[in-house]
Amino acid sequence: MTDKLLPLDTNPQGIVPSTSAPVTIEAWTPPMQDADAVVRCDQSPAVEYLTGLSPGSTETMGKSLDRLCVIIASEGVIANEAEAKKVLGEKPGLRFQWWRLRRPQTRWIHAQITSKERGLAPNTAKLWLSALRGVLKECSLMKGYTQDGRERPLMSADDFHTATAWRAVVGERESPGLFLDEKMRAKLFVACDQRRSPLRERDAAILAIGLGCGLRRAEIAGLQMSNLTNNKLTFVGKRNKQRTVPLLAWALIRVQTWLRVRGDAPGSMFFNVKAIPGKLLMTPRPLSADSVSTVVYELGEAAGVDLSAHDLRRTFITGCFMQNMDPHHIQLLAGHDDIKTTMRYDMRPRAAMEKSLADAIDKLE
Structure with a gap:
């Protein structure tokens, strides 16, 4: 050489x-x-x-x-x-x-x-x-x-x-992700409500599905109208695995509000929105996974929260743990092959520590 x-x-x-x-x-x-x-x-x-x-x-x-x-x-x-x-x-x-x-x-x-x-x-x-x-x-x-x-x-x-008989890699790092508490979630929806229609309704529905169902960004982008039946989302996600996730009442309201704007025509659930002089216009082109990330990033920026689309999924899974759900049921809802993957999304210890620290600082002040 x-x-x-x-x-x-x-x-x-x-x-x-x-x-x-x-x-x-x-x-x-x-x-x-x-x-x-x-x-x-x-x-x-x-x-x-x-x-x-x-x-x-x-x-x-x-x-x-x-x-x-x-x-x-x-x-x-x-x-x-x-x-x-x-x-x-x-x-x-x-x-x-x-x-x-x-x-x-x-x-x-x-x-x-x-x-x-x-x-x-x-x-x-x-x-x-x-x-x-x-x-x-x-x-x-x-x-x-x-x-x-x-x-x-x-x-x-x-x-x-x-x-390929190498030694296992040891060590771990704290998850770089974010758990969105109630105040942060409220700020995101306020940021949605301040947008013009139809962005307002579409982005609120995306947030609701991310926070209330824990779908991955690609799964949100790939949703079809036929995936919503009986207030549940049934779809094929990562690794060609089909799963069903119920829509909670508050999330269902946001989705239904968007669908009234979108219409009931078959096809992709979420469309791209194009800005033209004086108004916003829906296009038949479906959202991509990157577009979902952009939506979440822009809402976070407007709300003063630095987050990614995956933080919505992380918040959903942590919220399930906070409700003391069976970890195996959470695994099924999340669509994970290994329960160890699901456990890595549990941010309760960090959330509790941050709350305790904030309370202690408030008392000191």
Whole structure:
């Protein structure tokens, strides 16, 4: 490898640091090439891996693979990552020869992303390692070709299992999310009521479904009129899982108010609203997940609350815990596969601590 970083598609070693590199990364020297070594693959393992994911996960995991490529190309030196990113170009993870990785290389990657110097949150490190495991699993299922044209597996089952036998990532961070108390929620609805129609009714309904049903932003954007029956929302959410969430009375009122403005025509429940001189006009184009995030952000800004769309979901789940609901029932309402995920949304300890601290400060004053 030359001193200058090479783009992935022109680097014959697949971004492997040179043997003149520090001893800590000498393990990057690729395995000895023999007659059975794969030298070519007509498909990208990363593409095969990412196409099997949901649209939201495809973007997240694709970016994770790209970041791993940058770390590899910079030979683990954080200061060189900006240069490596420029040289690699867009989406390097799609062109990287992931099947060349073996246990020494994956241990090196693990050490890099879990190091204190890099400062990644444990969940971020877990996410990147999950992306790495996923693309290596795809390598173990795909075929490549040797120098003389024979067909061989990209990675043997043994190589896959040893390469992904890394230590579990330990540690945790406080959730960066926000629990919206009663006063904050009231401020958001006041901000809604100050908007012009039909934004006023539409955005209040979005808030009501987020706070009263705990739907993800993509699930809110994807709601159809047919999903609302008998005062309940029945829809297919993340991981192609169908679930039913009842609308509480206060949330149902907000939704019904919006539907009177929207009309009862079939199709998407939430439309885009276009500003034209003198008025706002509904368009038949449905909202996107990003548009839902924008709505929530703008309402938060107007109410003086710095929040994201996911904070609505977090508030709903925490509110369920505050009502002493069975955690397994909350898991079903939230659509989580693992109850541990649901428990991470429980912000009661922080909310109680913040309230106690506020009460103590009030008494001191």
